[in-house]
Amino acid sequence: xxxxxxxxxxxxQKSLDVFMKIKKLKPVEEATIxxxxxxxxxxxxxxxxxxxxxxxxxxxxxxxxxxxxxxMIVARPNxxxx
Numbered sequence: 001x002x003x004x005x006x007x008x009x010x011x012x013q014k015s016l017d018v019f020m021k022i023k024k025l026k027p028v029e030e031a032t033i034x035x036x037x038x039x040x041x042x043x044x045x046x047x048x049x050x051x052x053x054x055x056x057x058x059x060x061x062x063x064x065x066x067x068x069x070x071x072m073i074v075a076r077p078n079x080x081x082x
Contacts, residue, residue, distance in 0.1 A: 002046045003077055006056065007038035009068035015039045018065050027055050038070070049073075 010018050015033055019040055023031040030043040042060070046052040056071055 001077075002049055002052050003074040004044050004046075004052055004071050005074070006042045006044065006060065006069050006071040008040040008042060008060070008066055009037065010039040011065045011067045014065040018063060021063065022060070025055070025059060027051070038068075 008018070008022070019031060019033050022028060022040060022042055027044040027046050028042055029045050032041050033039065034041055044052065044055060046055060052071075052073070056069060060066065061069055
């Protein structure tokens, strides 16, 4: 299982519209509107890297008003310090 966080930058004032569409997509576990350089953080879970690539390149980046994405793949899921 591949978990990843994708930062999404939206053009103009369309963050809420894009957010509502993103959170309904299949590999999305969670989506949050944030302040800063990016507008939305998306947490995904896919079966493999090819499925993640397909989601990022063929679904997310092709959505209207999305101008930039940055994806970080989780290296150690649920890793806690003791």
